[in-house]
Amino acid sequence: MRRRGYIVPPLSRQKILSKSNQCREALNLGDRKYIPIIPLLEIMHCHDILNTEICDDADVAYRGEAFYDPAEKKIIIPDSVYCAACSNQGRARFTVAHELGHFFLGHTVAFGRNDYCDDNEWRPFIDSEWQADNFAGFFLAAPHLINMHSTTNQVSIEFGLSLQAAEIAIKNAKKPGKVPGLMGTCGTGSVLNNT
Ligand SMILES: [Zn+2]
Numbered sequence: 001m002r003r004r005g006y007i008v009p010p011l012s013r014q015k016i017l018s019k020s021n022q023c024r025e026a027l028n029l030g031d032r033k034y035i036p037i038i039p040l041l042e043i044m045h046c047h048d049i050l051n052t053e054i055c056d057d058a059d060v061a062y063r064g065e066a067f068y069d070p071a072e073k074k075i076i077i078p079d080s081v082y083c084a085a086c087s088n089q090g091r092a093r094f095t096v097a098h099e100l101g102h103f104f105l106g107h108t109v110a111f112g113r114n115d116y117c118d119d120n121e122w123r124p125f126i127d128s129e130w131q132a133d134n135f136a137g138f139f140l141a142a143p144h145l146i147n148m149h150s151t152t153n154q155v156s157i158e159f160g161l162s163l164q165a166a167e168i169a170i171k172n173a174k175k176p177g178k179v180p181g182l183m184g185t186c187g188t189g190s191v192l193n194n195t
Pocket of ligand 1: 098099102128129132
Protein backbone atom coordinates (compact mmCIF):
# COMPACT_ATOMS: atom_id res chain seq x y z
CA MET A 1 0.00 0.00 0.00
CA ARG A 2 1.46 3.34 -0.97
CA ARG A 3 1.58 6.39 1.22
CA ARG A 4 -0.87 9.04 0.05
CA GLY A 5 -1.80 11.53 2.74
CA TYR A 6 -0.41 13.32 5.74
CA ILE A 7 0.52 11.85 9.04
CA VAL A 8 -2.26 12.10 11.61
CA PRO A 9 -2.83 10.55 15.04
CA PRO A 10 -3.23 6.78 14.59
CA LEU A 11 -6.64 5.19 14.30
CA SER A 12 -7.35 1.50 13.87
CA ARG A 13 -10.11 0.35 11.55
CA GLN A 14 -12.16 -0.62 14.58
CA LYS A 15 -11.84 2.88 16.01
CA ILE A 16 -12.77 4.41 12.65
CA LEU A 17 -15.81 2.11 12.52
CA SER A 18 -16.76 3.19 16.02
CA LYS A 19 -16.45 6.87 15.08
CA SER A 20 -18.49 6.31 11.94
CA ASN A 21 -21.25 4.62 13.93
CA GLN A 22 -21.21 7.46 16.47
CA CYS A 23 -21.62 9.97 13.62
CA ARG A 24 -24.48 7.97 12.12
CA GLU A 25 -26.22 7.88 15.50
CA ALA A 26 -25.70 11.59 16.11
CA LEU A 27 -27.15 12.34 12.68
CA ASN A 28 -30.14 10.06 13.26
CA LEU A 29 -28.88 7.77 10.53
CA GLY A 30 -27.96 4.84 12.74
CA ASP A 31 -30.01 2.20 10.96
CA ARG A 32 -30.30 3.88 7.62
CA LYS A 33 -28.92 1.81 4.76
CA TYR A 34 -28.89 4.52 2.10
CA ILE A 35 -27.20 7.65 3.41
CA PRO A 36 -28.61 10.78 1.72
CA ILE A 37 -25.15 12.25 1.35
CA ILE A 38 -26.00 15.44 -0.56
CA PRO A 39 -28.97 16.44 1.64
CA LEU A 40 -26.70 15.78 4.60
CA LEU A 41 -24.11 18.18 3.19
CA GLU A 42 -26.80 20.78 2.64
CA ILE A 43 -28.11 20.48 6.20
CA MET A 44 -24.59 20.81 7.62
CA HIS A 45 -23.98 23.81 5.39
CA CYS A 46 -27.22 25.51 6.45
CA HIS A 47 -26.35 25.03 10.11
CA ASP A 48 -22.83 26.31 9.56
CA ILE A 49 -21.35 23.03 10.74
CA LEU A 50 -19.47 22.27 7.55
CA ASN A 51 -19.54 24.42 4.46
CA THR A 52 -19.72 23.09 0.92
CA GLU A 53 -18.34 24.87 -2.10
CA ILE A 54 -18.86 23.67 -5.63
CA CYS A 55 -15.96 24.51 -7.90
CA ASP A 56 -15.62 24.41 -11.65
CA ASP A 57 -14.07 21.22 -12.94
CA ALA A 58 -11.52 23.30 -14.80
CA ASP A 59 -10.37 25.11 -11.67
CA VAL A 60 -6.70 24.27 -11.66
CA ALA A 61 -6.39 25.12 -7.97
CA TYR A 62 -8.30 21.96 -7.17
CA ARG A 63 -7.13 19.82 -10.07
CA GLY A 64 -10.59 18.40 -10.58
CA GLU A 65 -10.53 16.67 -7.21
CA ALA A 66 -12.48 17.10 -4.00
CA PHE A 67 -10.76 18.68 -1.03
CA TYR A 68 -11.37 19.32 2.63
CA ASP A 69 -10.16 22.64 3.95
CA PRO A 70 -9.90 22.30 7.75
CA ALA A 71 -9.14 25.98 8.34
CA GLU A 72 -12.44 27.00 6.75
CA LYS A 73 -14.28 23.79 7.69
CA LYS A 74 -15.22 23.52 4.05
CA ILE A 75 -15.51 20.75 1.49
CA ILE A 76 -14.72 21.82 -2.04
CA ILE A 77 -16.29 19.59 -4.66
CA PRO A 78 -15.87 19.77 -8.43
CA ASP A 79 -19.12 20.38 -10.24
CA SER A 80 -19.08 17.03 -12.02
CA VAL A 81 -18.55 15.10 -8.79
CA TYR A 82 -21.32 17.01 -7.03
CA CYS A 83 -23.75 16.38 -9.89
CA ALA A 84 -22.79 12.70 -9.98
CA ALA A 85 -23.39 12.41 -6.22
CA CYS A 86 -26.77 14.10 -6.68
CA SER A 87 -27.51 11.43 -9.29
CA ASN A 88 -26.63 8.76 -6.72
CA GLN A 89 -23.51 7.52 -8.46
CA GLY A 90 -21.61 5.36 -6.03
CA ARG A 91 -18.10 6.56 -6.76
CA ALA A 92 -19.05 10.23 -6.34
CA ARG A 93 -20.95 9.45 -3.13
CA PHE A 94 -17.83 7.72 -1.82
CA THR A 95 -15.73 10.77 -2.69
CA VAL A 96 -18.07 13.04 -0.71
CA ALA A 97 -18.11 10.60 2.22
CA HIS A 98 -14.30 10.53 2.13
CA GLU A 99 -14.20 14.31 2.55
CA LEU A 100 -16.72 14.06 5.39
CA GLY A 101 -14.33 11.56 6.91
CA HIS A 102 -11.58 14.17 7.09
CA PHE A 103 -14.01 16.44 8.91
CA PHE A 104 -15.47 13.89 11.31
CA LEU A 105 -12.07 12.38 12.11
CA GLY A 106 -10.77 15.82 13.04
CA HIS A 107 -8.02 16.03 10.46
CA THR A 108 -6.54 19.49 10.82
CA VAL A 109 -3.37 21.32 10.01
CA ALA A 110 -2.46 21.11 13.67
CA PHE A 111 -2.67 17.34 13.58
CA GLY A 112 -0.78 16.94 10.34
CA ARG A 113 2.86 17.26 9.53
CA ASN A 114 4.08 18.93 6.42
CA ASP A 115 6.33 16.11 5.59
CA TYR A 116 6.10 12.39 5.72
CA CYS A 117 7.90 10.21 8.15
CA ASP A 118 10.61 7.91 7.07
CA ASP A 119 9.40 5.14 4.77
CA ASN A 120 10.24 2.61 7.42
CA GLU A 121 8.06 4.42 9.97
CA TRP A 122 5.01 4.88 7.75
CA ARG A 123 1.93 2.81 8.52
CA PRO A 124 -1.54 3.06 6.92
CA PHE A 125 -3.31 3.84 10.18
CA ILE A 126 -1.45 7.15 10.51
CA ASP A 127 -2.23 8.18 6.91
CA SER A 128 -5.02 10.77 6.62
CA GLU A 129 -6.17 9.37 3.28
CA TRP A 130 -6.30 5.79 4.49
CA GLN A 131 -8.34 6.89 7.49
CA ALA A 132 -10.77 8.94 5.37
CA ASP A 133 -11.23 6.08 2.90
CA ASN A 134 -12.06 3.67 5.67
CA PHE A 135 -14.45 6.14 7.27
CA ALA A 136 -16.24 6.58 3.94
CA GLY A 137 -16.69 2.85 3.53
CA PHE A 138 -18.07 2.38 7.03
CA PHE A 139 -20.21 5.52 6.93
CA LEU A 140 -21.92 4.63 3.65
CA ALA A 141 -22.30 0.96 4.50
CA ALA A 142 -22.33 0.20 8.20
CA PRO A 143 -21.29 -3.47 8.51
CA HIS A 144 -24.12 -4.29 10.93
CA LEU A 145 -26.70 -3.32 8.29
CA ILE A 146 -25.34 -5.56 5.55
CA ASN A 147 -26.99 -8.86 4.91
CA MET A 148 -24.04 -11.08 4.14
CA HIS A 149 -26.23 -13.25 1.91
CA SER A 150 -26.90 -10.29 -0.35
CA THR A 151 -25.21 -10.10 -3.73
CA THR A 152 -22.74 -7.37 -4.60
CA ASN A 153 -25.34 -5.86 -6.87
CA GLN A 154 -27.98 -5.80 -4.15
CA VAL A 155 -25.62 -4.11 -1.67
CA SER A 156 -24.57 -1.63 -4.36
CA ILE A 157 -28.20 -0.59 -4.89
CA GLU A 158 -29.26 -0.66 -1.24
CA PHE A 159 -26.36 1.44 0.00
CA GLY A 160 -25.60 3.54 -3.08
CA LEU A 161 -22.13 2.14 -3.61
CA SER A 162 -20.07 1.31 -6.67
CA LEU A 163 -19.79 -2.41 -7.30
CA GLN A 164 -16.19 -2.32 -6.12
CA ALA A 165 -17.15 -0.58 -2.87
CA ALA A 166 -20.09 -2.95 -2.38
CA GLU A 167 -17.78 -5.94 -2.68
CA ILE A 168 -15.48 -4.49 -0.04
CA ALA A 169 -18.44 -3.60 2.19
CA ILE A 170 -19.58 -7.23 2.19
CA LYS A 171 -16.07 -8.35 3.17
CA ASN A 172 -15.99 -5.67 5.87
CA ALA A 173 -19.24 -6.98 7.28
CA LYS A 174 -17.75 -10.42 7.56
CA LYS A 175 -14.45 -9.35 9.08
CA PRO A 176 -14.48 -5.69 10.09
CA GLY A 177 -11.01 -4.49 10.81
CA LYS A 178 -9.18 -6.96 8.64
CA VAL A 179 -10.05 -6.03 5.07
CA PRO A 180 -8.19 -3.35 3.12
CA GLY A 181 -10.40 -0.35 2.39
CA LEU A 182 -11.24 1.19 -0.92
CA MET A 183 -9.09 4.04 -2.14
CA GLY A 184 -11.00 7.25 -2.78
CA THR A 185 -10.35 10.04 -5.24
CA CYS A 186 -9.47 12.86 -2.88
CA GLY A 187 -6.59 15.10 -3.84
CA THR A 188 -3.37 14.05 -2.16
CA GLY A 189 -2.65 16.04 0.92
CA SER A 190 -6.10 17.56 0.90
CA VAL A 191 -6.27 17.86 4.66
CA LEU A 192 -3.81 20.67 4.54
CA ASN A 193 -3.94 24.04 2.92
CA ASN A 194 -0.89 23.29 0.91
CA THR A 195 -0.29 23.97 -2.72
ZN1 LIG B 1 -8.64 12.94 1.30
